[in-house]
Amino acid sequence: MSSPVKIRRWEFSGDLSESLPNALPQAISLETVNFHETSLELFDDYNRSIVSKGFALIKENGKFQLVSASDLSSIPLEGKGCRKQKAVFWWDFEQNEFQISLKNLLKLRAASPLATTTQQAQRYNLRNKDGKVIMRLLSESWLVSDLEIQSTLTAESLIGYDAEAKSITKRISSLDDFDSPSKTLAWKILEAVGSAQIPLSPKQAIQLNSEQSVHDAVSEITRTMIDISRATEAGIIEDTDTEFLHDYRVAVRKLRSVLKLIKGAFLNEDTKRLKDIFGDFARKTNRLRDLDVYLLNEQTYRSQIPDALKPGLNKMFSDFQKERSLQLRSIRRHLKSKTYQSSIEAQRNWLESAASSEGARAKLPIKQVCSKEIFKHFKLIPKTGVSINDSTPDEEVHELRIECKRLRYLLELFSSLYAPSGIKFVSKKLKRLQETLGNFNDYSVQQEFLFEYIESQKNLDNKTAAAVGGLIAVLNQSKKEARSLVTERFSEFNDRKTALVFKELFSKKGGN
Amino acid sequence: MSIIACYSSKGGVGKTSTAVNIAYAASMDKKRKTLLIDLDQQGASTFYFRVRPPKQHRPRLMLSNKNKAFKAIRETDFKNLHILPANQTYRNFDALLDSMKRSKLRLADLIDEIGYGYETIILDCPPSLSLVAENIFRAADRILVPVVPTTLSKRTFEQLKDFFEKTGYKKKSLCPFFSMVDKRKRMHLETIKDMRKSEKRLLKTAIPFRAQVEAMGVHREPVINFAPKDQSSVAFLQLWKEIRK
Ligand SMILES: Nc1ncnc2c1ncn2[C@@H]1O[C@H](COP(=O)(O)OP(=O)(O)O)[C@@H](O)[C@H]1O
Numbered sequence: 001m002s003s004p005v006k007i008r009r010w011e012f013s014g015d016l017s018e019s020l021p022n023a024l025p026q027a028i029s030l031e032t033v034n035f036h037e038t039s040l041e042l043f044d045d046y047n048r049s050i051v052s053k054g055f056a057l058i059k060e061n062g063k064f065q066l067v068s069a070s071d072l073s074s075i076p077l078e079g080k081g082c083r084k085q086k087a088v089f090w091w092d093f094e095q096n097e098f099q100i101s102l103k104n105l106l107k108l109r110a111a112s113p114l115a116t117t118t119q120q121a122q123r124y125n126l127r128n129k130d131g132k133v134i135m136r137l138l139s140e141s142w143l144v145s146d147l148e149i150q151s152t153l154t155a156e157s158l159i160g161y162d163a164e165a166k167s168i169t170k171r172i173s174s175l176d177d178f179d180s181p182s183k184t185l186a187w188k189i190l191e192a193v194g195s196a197q198i199p200l201s202p203k204q205a206i207q208l209n210s211e212q213s214v215h216d217a218v219s220e221i222t223r224t225m226i227d228i229s230r231a232t233e234a235g236i237i238e239d240t241d242t243e244f245l246h247d248y249r250v251a252v253r254k255l256r257s258v259l260k261l262i263k264g265a266f267l268n269e270d271t272k273r274l275k276d277i278f279g280d281f282a283r284k285t286n287r288l289r290d291l292d293v294y295l296l297n298e299q300t301y302r303s304q305i306p307d308a309l310k311p312g313l314n315k316m317f318s319d320f321q322k323e324r325s326l327q328l329r330s331i332r333r334h335l336k337s338k339t340y341q342s343s344i345e346a347q348r349n350w351l352e353s354a355a356s357s358e359g360a361r362a363k364l365p366i367k368q369v370c371s372k373e374i375f376k377h378f379k380l381i382p383k384t385g386v387s388i389n390d391s392t393p394d395e396e397v398h399e400l401r402i403e404c405k406r407l408r409y410l411l412e413l414f415s416s417l418y419a420p421s422g423i424k425f426v427s428k429k430l431k432r433l434q435e436t437l438g439n440f441n442d443y444s445v446q447q448e449f450l451f452e453y454i455e456s457q458k459n460l461d462n463k464t465a466a467a468v469g470g471l472i473a474v475l476n477q478s479k480k481e482a483r484s485l486v487t488e489r490f491s492e493f494n495d496r497k498t499a500l501v502f503k504e505l506f507s508k509k510g511g512n
Numbered sequence: 513m514s515i516i517a518c519y520s521s522k523g524g525v526g527k528t529s530t531a532v533n534i535a536y537a538a539s540m541d542k543k544r545k546t547l548l549i550d551l552d553q554q555g556a557s558t559f560y561f562r563v564r565p566p567k568q569h570r571p572r573l574m575l576s577n578k579n580k581a582f583k584a585i586r587e588t589d590f591k592n593l594h595i596l597p598a599n600q601t602y603r604n605f606d607a608l609l610d611s612m613k614r615s616k617l618r619l620a621d622l623i624d625e626i627g628y629g630y631e632t633i634i635l636d637c638p639p640s641l642s643l644v645a646e647n648i649f650r651a652a653d654r655i656l657v658p659v660v661p662t663t664l665s666k667r668t669f670e671q672l673k674d675f676f677e678k679t680g681y682k683k684k685s686l687c688p689f690f691s692m693v694d695k696r697k698r699m700h701l702e703t704i705k706d707m708r709k710s711e712k713r714l715l716k717t718a719i720p721f722r723a724q725v726e727a728m729g730v731h732r733e734p735v736i737n738f739a740p741k742d743q744s745s746v747a748f749l750q751l752w753k754e755i756r757k
């Protein structure tokens with residue numbers, strides 16, 4: 001069995017009842033069928049992740065649906081079991097195809113209602129001289145606060161009547177004012193409500209050019225990162241999702257790492273001041289972020305210990321939840337405070353007039369300087385790494401991890417200056433090594449975190465103690481496994497090919 | 513997938529009227545994907561859906577090249593109801609089937625191929641007791657047999673049962689029901705009374721004789737669509753509910 005298909009779609013202007021009959025052959029009659037008006041809400045996250053990937057999350061009559069961004073009346077995937085009104089996460093829905101797709105689109109983000117739109121739909125049948133329907137037409141007008149933003153006509157063919165449909169669509173296409181839709185409908189709706197701008201993300205690479213001076217490039221990165229972090233404040237305060245805080249921290253981290261890793265852009269005292277201030281800001285959010293991570297991973301933790309022990313985790317997670325509320329309250333207060341607001345604003349303003357604060361390398365071209373730094377840090381990795389074997393103390397592994405992290409930050413900050421293929425290759429290589437080092441570190445930190453939790457509890461009940469103890473044991477095992485992989489991952493990274501590509505990309509003797 | 517045949521060795525007993533209306537009822541029932549196969553050379557059910565048989569649609573091609581049959585399927589004006597139209601050349605159908613090996617299973621094979629994705633398949637059958645009929649008996653899960661309540665029709669149904677007995681088909685799949693019932697006729701009332709006693713398999717629903725059923729020829733639509741409140745429409749819907757799974 002095959003299904004009827006939407007075969008063509010036009011954007012049109014003017015009156016259909018006047019233009020359409022002109023396109024139809026004599027023997028074909030146009031029958032007006034039912035008219036239908038409906039109103040729906042368009043949801044998306046802070047980054048417009050859904051619409052950017054060609055989908056639209058809509059809510060109609062209380063039901064969530066995932067449809068095509070260019071055709072909101074396309075066959076939907078339907079979300080089940082969510083009663084929330086405002087921000088929704090993928091995990092608010094029952095497991096089905098909709099939920100899986102939404103998970104891939106949103107990840108940890110929440111989708112919130114951004115726009116309301118009204119659809120006016122008029123259906124038509126085209127009949128041949130036997131009175132048989134041979135094609136269906138759907139005319140849709142989309143309105144945002146009474147303003148029409150798009151009118152489309154969609155042709156649907158019937159099985160067995162393709163030839164007829166083809167010839168008629170050809171005639172309609174030749175009419176004046178019938179063109180392919182110029183822009184994705186969902187974007188138009190977002191534009192109409194002023195929400196089409198995708199906010200800058202700290203993950204996006206900053207676009208630099210090779211001739212820019214160090215002073216200029218570092219200023220630009222610093223400025224952008226301040227702007228990004230400020231834009232996330234509202235989402236942190238509203239607690240829409242945990243990614244706002246995450247983005248805030250990534251932006252601040254990038255700001256600090258560019259100042260640390262590319263020295264000599266500003267006068268030393270200015271660099272130090274910026275580093276200190278933003279270091280403070282970052283530290284304030286540490287605990288909240290840690291709690292977010294534990295709470296997001298609750299299911300993973302639960303799955304790692306025997307069923308009998310699982311109930312013992314309830315108390316810990318509810319304690320975390322309580323502490324998170326307190327932390328959030330204090331972060332809200334901090335972000336709204338005059339002290340914070342005027343401090344961050346002052347730094348932002350200072351950057352506008354930072355021209356006079358020139359450090360030792362301020363005037364050098366950025367590419368020359370960052371290439372040198374990247375190559376230097378690359379060469380430091382084998383120095384720390386080669387001596388590592390299964391019996392080296394953990395401190396050395398941590399040192400290697402930190403060195404890798406510096407290199408990754410540099411690559412992230414300056415990727416726009418190099419050939420994408422080269423950057424992709426070295427990033428991938430580095431990522432594999434870093435993953436193992438990162439896991440090793442995460443497991444140690446988590447173990448400590450849980451120890452601290454146990455120690456902070458007076459009169460801990462047996463059940464909780466057993467469950468958390470079990471978890472600590474699991475983490476210890478995972479940590480050991482990660483540790484045992486380090487040597488192997490390091491030697492994979494430390495090969496000739498990688499060295500050659502690094503040299504080619506970043507050393508003076510290489511391609512530059 | 514369930515395959516329901518509307519069959520009788522007699523003509524003019526309401527096979528086509530029933531096939532058209534229960535196919536329509538099925539397609540409107542929870543949007544079941546439904547395929548109506550018009551096996552009668554007269555093409556009455558094809559006509560009722562305003563469909564013209566496609567050119568070059570011959571049974572030899574249809575059975576040898578399933579793709580051709582697939583391409584001949586038409587969407588009716590009703591979204592979940594498709595039809596495989598009839599063709600004049602079914603005249604040769606018998607001879608054709610006869611010439612084939614495993615001839616009694618040809619129709620079942622064809623349905624197997626083109627029926628993929630349909631929940632209900634309705635066969636509108638020609639009146640015959642030949643190889644075509646045996647193909648139908650093999651292919652169908654249930655066989656709806658319209659019986660006009662007259663002595664003659666009663667005999668015809670007895671003959672069909674005998675044939676099933678002789679040839680070893682399962683009588684279980686036979687679903688006789690009264691068709692074109694006219695309550696003013698004494699013979700109808702008496703035959704009904706008589707047969708209800710002896711024939712356990714009789715469906716409860718009886719289709720009344722109604723002018724609106726004849727009017728389908730003018731409207732070229734299932735009566736349930738243009739006269740949903742008519743007694744005949746109510747009865748056809750009832751019949752569908754009685755036999756659906
Ligand atoms: N219930 C009914 N009431 C009135 N006329 C009917 C009824 N059923 C069938 N007819 C008419 O009887 C004739 C034969 O019916 P049809 O369904 O084509 O039978 P078959 O397919 O068995 O030959 C048609 O003209 C049809 O309109």
Ligand SMILES: [Mg+2]
Nearest residue numbers: 527528552556
């Ligand atoms: Mg017939």
